[in-house]
Amino acid sequence: MQHEPDHFELLGLSPGFAVDRDALDRAWREVQAKVHPDRHAAGSAQERRVAMQWASRANEAYRTLRSPLARARYLCERAGVDLQVETNTAMTPAFLMQQMEWREALDDARTARDSAALEALSAELAAARRRMIAEVGELLDHRHDYAAAAVRVREWMFIEKFSEEIDAAVDALAEQD
Known part of the structure; x- marks a missing residue:
């Protein structure tokens, strides 16, 4: 073959x-x-x-x-690490706390119809994305720690999905004005 x-x-x-x-x-x-x-x-x-x-x-x-995220997923899978994105929601405790803070900030901004707060949250997630890209790159290319990279990739996937929620909230607020 x-x-x-x-x-x-x-x-x-x-x-x-x-x-x-x-x-x-x-x-x-x-x-x-x-x-x-x-x-x-x-x-x-x-x-x-x-x-x-x-x-x-x-x-x-x-x-x-x-796509950096798709490439990171592919590299983990290529190394034999199944990301189990459908079944494994394990994330670091620090990231889970951050996730809760972001969710609360999004809820508060929606309730207050605060576009500046939404933009600030969007900027914060963009910074988190940049940090995640750097960290995943280090884990994959230098440490070759595919298991740790897989955890971070799942967290990065949350960041991308949550960024879409923020964008939708910004769009919804703009439509109401």
Whole structure:
């Protein structure tokens, strides 16, 4: 049985959380230039189907590696660590406390219809996201501690989801004005 390349291999990139975005874009374009179905339009049905499959895999690899959160998840899973995002909600006690504070701040801002408080909360989450990116990068690329990274990735997923809630609250407040 032939080895299926992972996302990094497929795009000819070294595996790691830190990815040069320009190199990723170039690698994806190069792979697409070789496998794009239009290049195989005159080929047999099987050649066209294979080209379509490779183009689809290249697109999936690019989408995954382009997103820092998706890339972190992929690296954990690639290392054999199942994030168990549907069943494992374990987070550090400090993060759980932070989560409760953020939820309370969001509820207070909604109740008070305080757009400045919502913007401040959004800025606080953006800072938390930046810290999370740095920490996950350290855990994955330098410490190779995929289990600890998985915990932080689950927390990062909360940050992203909660950021969407804040954005929705900002939009709802703007619509009411």
